[in-house]
Amino acid sequence: MKKLTDTQIQELLERNLGLSGNHIADLDKEQIGSYHSLFRKLNEEPEEGLPFDFSSKVSRQVQLKVLRRSNRRFNLLAAAGIIIGLALAYGLLTLVDFDAGNSVLLVILKFKWQLIFGYCMFIGSLLFDQRFAEKH
Numbered sequence: 001m002k003k004l005t006d007t008q009i010q011e012l013l014e015r016n017l018g019l020s021g022n023h024i025a026d027l028d029k030e031q032i033g034s035y036h037s038l039f040r041k042l043n044e045e046p047e048e049g050l051p052f053d054f055s056s057k058v059s060r061q062v063q064l065k066v067l068r069r070s071n072r073r074f075n076l077l078a079a080a081g082i083i084i085g086l087a088l089a090y091g092l093l094t095l096v097d098f099d100a101g102n103s104v105l106l107v108i109l110k111f112k113w114q115l116i117f118g119y120c121m122f123i124g125s126l127l128f129d130q131r132f133a134e135k136h
Contacts (some may be wrong), residue, residue: 011037071130079123 009032051057090108094101108115 005021075126075130078126079119082122083117 012032086108090101090105093104
């Protein structure tokens, strides 16, 4: 005996042949029974309807998810842009005047914690602004 596929089981149920056939294997009868109970449940109306603002809630959630994703991309690009910009500025300054480039690098290394703090404050303000704008 061949095992019935899902489409064959659905056709049997649509034609109301169901479990009556003797040629159906026991395993297939279990599968047909599962499909039959599933179709019965799907044909029943829900006891309570959806709330009136259900679609607006769903669309708001989808918009927030898209906004968060674009905000994350923007934050990563801003962080990478600052780092790449500083590296390019140092590289160009070194090409023009090697001693000036080295002195700028020494100043950057001397004030590295202040620069890191300012960098973190910038990214933090971006994150705070985006979270605050989401809520209001």
